[in-house]
Amino acid sequence: MTTPGLTFDLKPSAQPLTPAEREAALADPGFGRYFTDHMVTIRWTEGRGWHDAQLEPYAPLQMDPATMALHYGQEIFEGLKAYRQPDGSVATFRPETNAERFQRSAKRLGMPELPTELFVEAIDVLVAQDRDWVPAGGEQSLYLRPFMIATEVGLGINRPANEYLFMVIASPAGAYFPRGVKPVSVWLSQEYVRAAPGGTGEAKCAGNYAASFLAQAEAVRQGCDQVVWLDAVERRWIEEMGGMNLYFVQGTGADARIVTPALTGTLLPGVTRDSLLRIAADLGYATGETRISTDDWRAGCADGTISEVFACGTAAVITPVGSVKSAEGDWTVADGESGEITMRLRQTLVGIQTGRIEDRHGWLHHIG
Template structure:
């Protein structure tokens, strides 16, 4: 399959330096967008074509667009970081490309070649590189996504799709210092079931999660923790993030465990990176199954010292307390733990170019 070259038609009226700098002073998350976007079409029988970088603008969609009715839509999230020498690098974009392909397969959508995915992200970052912040943990968040564009109400895989990349400057997730979150164990709702779409980054997964998140808020919690669909016993994810459990020293080593990928969990790229970083730092790392009872009892006897969630947006978020219909408990002393903060710093140092990139994860974006 040939990869279409991206035709550059950037905005002739980008924001002024002063306007852009005012936004970058306090960008928040997902509130502001850069001057341009990338679009690539796919048509049955023709494949990928018409790759363009064009000014950021609204889309015109027919009311019978198949995505609006049957939800063939997937997305990714990755970040571009300003490096100490002023250059820009993204973090493991090839892994996002591979997961995007896996999501597409699950939703009967065309697979975008890895080089096309990375090329589209690179083109947008190069064009809008002035939007990459240079302060602390700030970054430029990239949102590649794809949806069906065929018009019709027949229930079938669409014959036309649009792949896009947009970008949004992102401030530090914890602007006032890293704070632990409280979580609600969802026993009424599940995120995903075996054979379902849990391992795909599909829009419908997030729509289905909102009612449980609202329930968590009603119980005074920041986030929802999902349990398995069969027994409602095994820990899976926190919101849209993977979880890690840190245990006290055993044979002179701290032990770190993350729920294993069962097919209903999203295979997080931050999760995979931390497995390697934790091993590099000398921790005993494994993937396994952790039950609600395990979490509660290990917190009570002190053998479980820390719990944290990880993902692209927040990097690492400590979990301080847990609520459910049956019990409430605190993790450790309820504060961000030593291992949590050490891993968080190690990952951010690689992403921002402060530390050596022993694994070759940084992807320089020239321009």
């Protein structure tokens, strides 16, 4: 159920940060450390649909201890960015695609689906109000976090909640790699799995991330930066790296083929993943979506048929993978450094997002 003609009630903060305070935060924003002056909220109630759309000052939430999200895990989220363009304007990158994935996540967790236009408008309202928080220069951006939680109060209820709160908050983000893009080492997790067939793997829900922390801690104990997930059934098919999708470059130069694990229902369909498939094709590379095993990875690095490996996601854009560790042995990807094709794809995507390269696909959504 939706509510036609929903209008946002704008309640700007009476005490926003001063320009000097904001500039101090923007000078070294890090990632997820500072938040803008405002947030957007929209409520959903069974029988009424979406209502009470508001822009209001950023503030803590007050929740009953029996709020269902705290007990039964109905919580989903998205991540996207707003970028300052060369003419000073601001644009978000593919917000409609994030809206569609948010709907799929909601459906999987038995939550109401927020219409695409309302999702995009909520982001537009917040970015327009807090546009001075969008950094300029380099790879800086304003990270946007739309999310939804179940707010019905009660325990022992074996059904989806009948009340929800959708919100958008924003945080200025500096370059994810302030010292430059460096290859990471990865640990192949054979003890834990991220998702199983029929589960919530393709939904962007909080529980998937909580369940990953133990395996990530194991990767760190093994001296690695990140964990790589394998399939739940055979424990041999490559799925994701941490919360990012993986790519493999087969061959070199103009004849290289760029492939990524196929979406099987247990992988998150990343927006960056999809964008890179199209960008790679635009640059003249062959692309593919297929199943890749740990044996394929090891053998490909040994005989040189796999020349580069990288992970991709909204936060870091592209992260090269330089080495692999597992209980069955270790190996290096090529010379262990960032590959030429990896960096070309990264520079092209960032160039499109920041308005320095032509947006051939209409991905940028301009906000005022």
